Amino acid sequence: MSASAGVSQVLASEVRSAEAEYRRLKRRESWRRRILPCVGILVGLGVWAALVHVFKVPPFIAPSPLTVADTLISKFDVLMNNLWPTVVEAIGGFLIGNLFAIALATAFVHRKWISETFFALVVLINSIPVVAKAPILVLLLGNGFAPKIAIAAVISFFPTLVNMVRGLESVNPQAMELMRVLSASEREVFMKLRVYNSLPYLFSALRISASSSVIGAIVGEWIGSNYGIGALIIQATYAFDSALLYAAVFVGSAFSVLFFMTISLAERLIVRWQPPSVA
Amino acid sequence: MAAAEALARIAPGEVAGAEQATAVVCQNVSVRFVSDRRIVTALDNISFSVEAGGFLCVLGPSGCGKSTLLRVVADLIDPSSGTLSVFGRTPRQARIDRALGFVFQDAALLPWRTALENVELPLEVGGRRSLLAGAPTPRELLRLVGLEGWEASFPHELSGGMRQRVAIARALLGGPRLLLMDEPFGALDEITRDRLNEELRRIWLETRTTILFVTHSVYEAIYLGETVLVLAANPGRVRARVEVDLPPDRALSIRETEPFNRIAARTRGLLGSEP
Numbered sequence: 001m002s003a004s005a006g007v008s009q010v011l012a013s014e015v016r017s018a019e020a021e022y023r024r025l026k027r028r029e030s031w032r033r034r035i036l037p038c039v040g041i042l043v044g045l046g047v048w049a050a051l052v053h054v055f056k057v058p059p060f061i062a063p064s065p066l067t068v069a070d071t072l073i074s075k076f077d078v079l080m081n082n083l084w085p086t087v088v089e090a091i092g093g094f095l096i097g098n099l100f101a102i103a104l105a106t107a108f109v110h111r112k113w114i115s116e117t118f119f120a121l122v123v124l125i126n127s128i129p130v131v132a133k134a135p136i137l138v139l140l141l142g143n144g145f146a147p148k149i150a151i152a153a154v155i156s157f158f159p160t161l162v163n164m165v166r167g168l169e170s171v172n173p174q175a176m177e178l179m180r181v182l183s184a185s186e187r188e189v190f191m192k193l194r195v196y197n198s199l200p201y202l203f204s205a206l207r208i209s210a211s212s213s214v215i216g217a218i219v220g221e222w223i224g225s226n227y228g229i230g231a232l233i234i235q236a237t238y239a240f241d242s243a244l245l246y247a248a249v250f251v252g253s254a255f256s257v258l259f260f261m262t263i264s265l266a267e268r269l270i271v272r273w274q275p276p277s278v279a
Numbered sequence: 280m281a282a283a284e285a286l287a288r289i290a291p292g293e294v295a296g297a298e299q300a301t302a303v304v305c306q307n308v309s310v311r312f313v314s315d316r317r318i319v320t321a322l323d324n325i326s327f328s329v330e331a332g333g334f335l336c337v338l339g340p341s342g343c344g345k346s347t348l349l350r351v352v353a354d355l356i357d358p359s360s361g362t363l364s365v366f367g368r369t370p371r372q373a374r375i376d377r378a379l380g381f382v383f384q385d386a387a388l389l390p391w392r393t394a395l396e397n398v399e400l401p402l403e404v405g406g407r408r409s410l411l412a413g414a415p416t417p418r419e420l421l422r423l424v425g426l427e428g429w430e431a432s433f434p435h436e437l438s439g440g441m442r443q444r445v446a447i448a449r450a451l452l453g454g455p456r457l458l459l460m461d462e463p464f465g466a467l468d469e470i471t472r473d474r475l476n477e478e479l480r481r482i483w484l485e486t487r488t489t490i491l492f493v494t495h496s497v498y499e500a501i502y503l504g505e506t507v508l509v510l511a512a513n514p515g516r517v518r519a520r521v522e523v524d525l526p527p528d529r530a531l532s533i534r535e536t537e538p539f540n541r542i543a544a545r546t547r548g549l550l551g552s553e554p
Binding site for chain 1: 404434
């Protein structure tokens with residue numbers, strides 16, 4: 001009796017030390033995964049600085065990373081004043097484009113003829129490159145925020161429409177039969193089944209359109225605008241101010257990454273049911 | 280077993296005065312599908328009946344239309360000809376009255392709902408929003424299928440067998456008088472399948488819900504059923520009806536006994552014989 005209790009105690013302590021070892025390895029793994037990408041970025045910046053220094057690249061062609069960092073600090077006000085319009089346009093376009101996409105996807109799923117009639121038209125409009133759509137919208141909507149928001153919206157619209165239709169339609173056929181056995185109405189099937197089923201699809205589209213709406217806003221600002229990150233990029237290019245150009249690009253991408261990460265975070269908070277392997 | 284008693288109490292006499300001796304009467308039912316200009320006869324002139332409180336297993340090779348037959352009873356497919364009644368009502372009325380529960384081959388749980396929320400789903404759709412007085416609650420049903428303590432788990436955290444248990448609990452919510460099961464254990468490993476077979480027998484003995492169970496396993500059909508309806512394929516039709524003369528209280532080991540093997544041999548012979 002006491003012998004077996006002793007054995008089980010030894011076993012328990014072994015299990016504990018094995019668990020501690022496992023946790024230690026796990027911690028090291030997670031640190032590795034965080035530190036190594038940072039090392040990679042630092043190496044990239046180092047190579048860049050070395051190249052500019054060794055080949056004596058003139059500052060109107062390309063700046064050294066240190067000059068860019070300097071500009072980021074010294075022209076912080078200018079950069080921020082131009083970032084805000086871009087942020088408003090990108091987020092505004094993102095919201096409008098995605099809302100329309102979700103509404104149209106809902107209509108497509110419920111009324112087959114709407115999808116059969118208009119899907120080809122939507123594909124056709126989507127096939128026009130953004131840089132070609134932008135001037136058309138500028139002519140239609142003038143020089144203010146409206147055309148930039150419209151471009152960001154148009155660019156966000158398509159991936160969400162396609163993914164949302166797939167998400168709403170690809171419900172488990174046996175779950176559909178279950179709903180039928182339970183005499184659920186079309187509305188109940190939509191609210192209890194289709195909407196939830198579509199959320200993983202929706203979020204993968206939202207992650208795409210978070211980045212592309214920023215592109216849309218910047219492209220919109222290239223054409224006839226004197227504010228925003230896009231306008232700043234154009235002005236800096238024509239003034240051969242490469243440090244400002246790089247700083248503007250950096251601020252634009254930083255916002256884009258932040259936007260993307262916000263959507264990813266929202267997804268992780270909302271879509272909690274999917275095992276990671278399925279995503 | 281509070282849940283089982285509650286189910287047994289409400290199941291037989293839910294509609295006062297409408298006590299039916301037979302649960303399902305199926306007369307000359309045929310189902311034909313049109314595909315590629317060809318007409319495929321899935322079910323050809325099927326007739327059978329199940330008495331209330333019975334356990335009928337529908338046994339046949341793949342393609343014999345046994346799943347189609349179950350879907351006709353559940354009002355998921357309209358028969359091309361023939362008549363069907365479920366507790367004296369049309370399948371449609373029976374469905375609207377929530378007289379039947381359905382368990383699918385794939386558990387068909389909604390992955391964004393916990394086990395308990397999945398069992399509660401029937402209370403949120405289809406206009407039936409409250410349980411009849413005395414009917415077992417979702418929690419009691421999870422206990423009945425042996426999942427007490429797993430209420431808050433999501434389907435991806437449960438094993439295949441546990442998911443089917445949740446599906447069975449969901450199908451039993453509201454005390455349906457007829458449980459339709461479409462190869463519910465077909466995708467499970469043999470050990471899990473055996474255990475669930477045993478539990479389904481127990482649940483049936485405790486609740487006395489009429490069960491219509493589709494399978495392609497001879498052993499499963501005979502172990503579970505009081506009656507086995509043997510179907511033949513192309514087109515799906517009734518080959519024979521085998522009465523299973525085994526005691527109601529069956530342990531899994533009954534499958535190694537002489538009477539069981541005799542019935543199994545006869546049934547397998549019926550499956551193999553050409554028309």
